[in-house]
Amino acid sequence: MRTAARTATWSVGLTGALALVVLVSAGVGPVSIAPDTVAKVLLNGVAVPASVGVAPRGVPLAGGLRVPVPTVGFVHPFSFAVEDTHATIVARIRLPRIALGAIVGFSLAAAGVVMQGFFRNPMADPSIIGVSSGAAVGAVAAIVAPVAIPFGLGLHGAAFVGALVAAFGVYLIATENGRTPVATLLLAGVAVQTFLGAVISFMLLRSGESIRTVVHWLMGHLSAASWDEVTTAGILVPPLFFVLLFYARDLNVLLLGEEDAHSLGIEVERTKRILLATASVITAAAVAVSGVIGFVGLVVPHIMRLLVGPDHRVLLPTSALAGASFLVATDTIARSGAAEVPVGIVTAALGAPFFLYLLRRREVHAL
Amino acid sequence: MTGRRGAFRRRIGAGRRPAVGSAEGRTGSAEGAGDDPTLVVDGVTVDLGGVEALRDVNASVDRGWFVGLIGPNGAGKTTLLRTITGALTPDRGTVTVAGERIYALPSKEASRLVATVPQDTNLSFAFDVRETVAMGRTPYLSRFGRWTEGDETAVEAAMARTEVAELADRAITEISGGERQRVLLARALAQDAPVLLLDEPTASLDINHQIRTFELVRELVADGKTVLAAIHDLNLAAHYCDELLLLSDGAALASGPPEDVLTETALKRAFDANAVVSRHPVTGAVYVTALPERTGGAEGRVHVIGGGGSAARYLYLLSAAGYDVSVGALNEGDSDTETARQLGIDAVTVPPFAPVDPTARAAVRERVDAADVTLVADVEVGDGNLANLEAAAASDALVLVEERPFAERNYAGTAGETAYARLRDRATVVRTNGVVGAVADAVAADRRSGVDGPDGRSLGK
Incomplete structure (x- = not known):
């Protein structure tokens, strides 16, 4: 079918572009590494499960019983000769950051597409219902508060929880009799963001010596990336993305207005809840690991809409892939200067003028 | 509104339109399906935030009837249509379509029974015409299901029927208002529902497109669709509808054939208008002319x-x-x-x-x-x-x-x-x-x- 073919073509193209951006990006830094070397390091890391066995000793249980545990044997099909230092730089330092950037960009752009469609508002972005502000409050509290954070929640956990609490709070405020009017949701989101902004400012005043850490976090950064964060985000994001993708058709119908969507058989309120919850969680996951990175979720969906049209079955995956490339590229710029700047500054500094350019060309004036 | 199934309505000057209102024009299956009308609105009262938007409204529409919903602005026409789609739940009374209580159904099933042609709104997205019409198949698609041959056929047939097939690849935002209205009608046809609701289908159209739209609706009715349409223009309503339902202030003021509903007294009550009702010289349909109040002070x-x-x-x-x-x-x-x-x-x-x-x-x-x-x-x-x-x-x-x-x-x-x-x-x-x-x-x-x-x-x- 046409849509599927179009989605596939665009997705393959954008995945290729992403791969290219990653190869270049991993080579950029204080030590320049050629793209082919980067490719070799990446290929060396490829592992293919080749054999399944049982661990010889198993896991000891009480009473001397042992439970057999399956083990998977991996084969590394590639073994190119690469300089050790280069391999370490690429695999240990640059790749986690690049991978995290890709995941965050992917998530923010996907959530941005959904929010813009959901609100039928070109200014909607992933944080429109207070996700980023909530995350910021959580993170800043975790940095500033003198008490240790309970339940073993680190900075990321606090940000994640803060984001979800804020989003859910906005949803509850805007819901009456089981219906959540989009306009109310939008206004409640703006009001809650303003309130949380005040909370953040107040905490900043009290932050004392940790103010640098707080400001750094608030500006959005990928510099603290490690494989742990990549793994957590990498496990959380894909299933959520597929939920959004399965609802892409419903989102198309919702664009026609809720009344129309209802008469076309969409369970409007339920669909809205699912879309809102999923997009909020995916945003929360991104913001929790990277701080508040603006403009990716706003600009990338607009650019992709110009290229592929409004059909979310195409727009959603292509925007997500483009968002990944965009953030990896901007983060490369952010860290390639003499002194590293938070990537949030770069995305906004590049994204806003480009958006204004599109606006003046009258190419973006509505969704 | 029932009990007029055999009534023969003479329509001068409308020879090419089949006499769907007449007994011989109606399909046997409708009669065979029992005497249950396709759409029954029974004692419906709808309270919208403390205001009774509808008060004890009754209506029933048989298969293959075209009923016009008329009344002044704010009379409750749109509220009634929304109640029939199931978007609103009546506080009292029931709406049944093909024997099913509409608002008790999941919206997917409801949308297989009732399709709506909205007023021309909310179409600021550059979907192409085919995609827009294809959205009419939403009630038949499961989340993980595939687009089937049957869906494709339904979309192509709907576009052919409404003569928008040649626009299939144009963006919905680039075509004219009349074309867009036909696209929305095609979307409703792709929905394959027995009941078709139209909300002011011709409000923003020029006279030629108004007529084309109504002629098309008339043909659909001849094919067995049951149509209820909110219509602003009383004369178009009188000319094209089998029966009319006059709403005023949330209540049904009159219902029946146009000549029974469009009386000077009823129009005075509903619209507070000084209207003259006559027969149209060409079509023979009931014809309403609204006159200004005689406020002229001239003497002589x-x-x-x-x-x-x-x-x-x-x-x-x-x-x-x-x-x-x-x-x-x-x-x-x-x-x-x-x-x-x-x-x-x-x-x-x-x-x-x-x-x-x-x-x-x-x-x-x-x-x-x-x-x-x-x-x-x-x-x-x-x-x-x-x-x-x-x-x-x-x-x-x-x-x-x-x-x-x-x-x-x-x-x-x-x-x-x-x-x-x-x-x-x-x-x-x-x-x-x-x-x-x-x-x-x-x-x-x-x-x-x-x-x-x-x-x-x-x-x-």
């Missing part, structure tokens, strides 16, 4: 000589301005006679095609004498109505309307010429748009002269 008597429709406009304008108008002599059955009757104007008449006889001539003379001004319309003059001109000669204040020279409309030979020349010598001659002003001047002058000298003066230019 005017007698009008016309016929064949030449005087209708002046009768209306002068009586609206407040003059005491009389007309004649006219033949019974003349369109001017019909207009006079609707406007409640005193008319001297003679039988159809009969000449103006001495009695009628005397009656005209009497009115000319009583009038301040006599207005002679741009009328054809023959032997039959020459007497009117002769009677007008007695008037001391004459206004003649000349859109065409008299020679072109004189069928009474030299007698006609003579009679007309006698009038024209001392008349004010005007074109149509000067009539009201000329009459006002003439009345004023006549009144003055009536004070100055009782013998009167001629009012030549």
Whole structure:
């Protein structure tokens, strides 16, 4: 079918572009590494499960019983000769950051597409219902508060929880009799963001010596990336993305207005809840690991809409892939200067003028 | 609204439209499916935030009927439509479609029973026409299901039916309003639902597209669709609908065939409008003309000589301005006679095609004498109505309307010429748009002269 073919073509193209951006990006830094070397390091890391066995000793249980545990044997099909230092730089330092950037960009752009469609508002972005502000409050509290954070929640956990609490709070405020009017949701989101902004400012005043850490976090950064964060985000994001993708058709119908969507058989309120919850969680996951990175979720969906049209079955995956490339590229710029700047500054500094350019060309004036 | 299944509705001038309202025009399966109407609204009351938007509304629409929903703004037309789609749940009463309580169904199932053609709104997204129509298949697609051959066929058929197939790859934002309306209709057809609701389907369309849309709906009804449409234009509603439901202030004021619903009293109650109901001269359908309240403060008597429709406009304008108008002599059955009757104007008449006889001539003379001004319309003059001109000669204040020279409309030979020349010598001659002003001047002058000298003066230019 046409849509599927179009989605596939665009997705393959954008995945290729992403791969290219990653190869270049991993080579950029204080030590320049050629793209082919980067490719070799990446290929060396490829592992293919080749054999399944049982661990010889198993896991000891009480009473001397042992439970057999399956083990998977991996084969590394590639073994190119690469300089050790280069391999370490690429695999240990640059790749986690690049991978995290890709995941965050992917998530923010996907959530941005959904929010813009959901609100039928070109200014909607992933944080429109207070996700980023909530995350910021959580993170800043975790940095500033003198008490240790309970339940073993680190900075990321606090940000994640803060984001979800804020989003859910906005949803509850805007819901009456089981219906959540989009306009109310939008206004409640703006009001809650303003309130949380005040909370953040107040905490900043009290932050004392940790103010640098707080400001750094608030500006959005990928510099603290490690494989742990990549793994957590990498496990959380894909299933959520597929939920959004399965609802892409419903989102198309919702664009026609809720009344129309209802008469076309969409369970409007339920669909809205699912879309809102999923997009909020995916945003929360991104913001929790990277701080508040603006403009990716706003600009990338607009650019992709110009290229592929409004059909979310195409727009959603292509925007997500483009968002990944965009953030990896901007983060490369952010860290390639003499002194590293938070990537949030770069995305906004590049994204806003480009958006204004599109606006003046009258190419973006509505969704 | 039930119980009229056998009623035969004659529609003059609409020959190509099948008589779906008639017993023979209706498909056997509808009768075979039992006597249950497709759509039943039973005692529906809807409370919208403390305001009763609908109050105990009843309606039922059989398969293959086209029912128009009329009423003033805010009467509850859209609320009723929304209740039928299941978007609103009635506080009391039920809505059933094909035997199912609509709002108790999951919206997917409800949307297989009722399809809606919305007003042209919310289409600011550059979906192409085919994609838009394909959205009509949403009720049939499962989340993980595939687009099937059947879906494709339904979309193509709907586009062909509404003649938008050639627009298939154009963006919905780039086509005209009339085309967009047809695309929305196609989307509703792709939905394959037995009941079709239309909310002001032609509100933003020009007259040609209004007619095309209604003709198309009529064809769909002939194919067995059941249609309920909120329609602003009473005359389009009267012409195209089998029955009408008149809502006023949330309650059903009248329902039934257009001629029963569109009465002057009902229109006065529902719309607070001073309307005249007649038959359309070409289509024979009930025809409503809304008139302004007679607030004109003009005083004076005017007698009008016309016929064949030449005087209708002046009768209306002068009586609206407040003059005491009389007309004649006219033949019974003349369109001017019909207009006079609707406007409640005193008319001297003679039988159809009969000449103006001495009695009628005397009656005209009497009115000319009583009038301040006599207005002679741009009328054809023959032997039959020459007497009117002769009677007008007695008037001391004459206004003649000349859109065409008299020679072109004189069928009474030299007698006609003579009679007309006698009038024209001392008349004010005007074109149509000067009539009201000329009459006002003439009345004023006549009144003055009536004070100055009782013998009167001629009012030549």
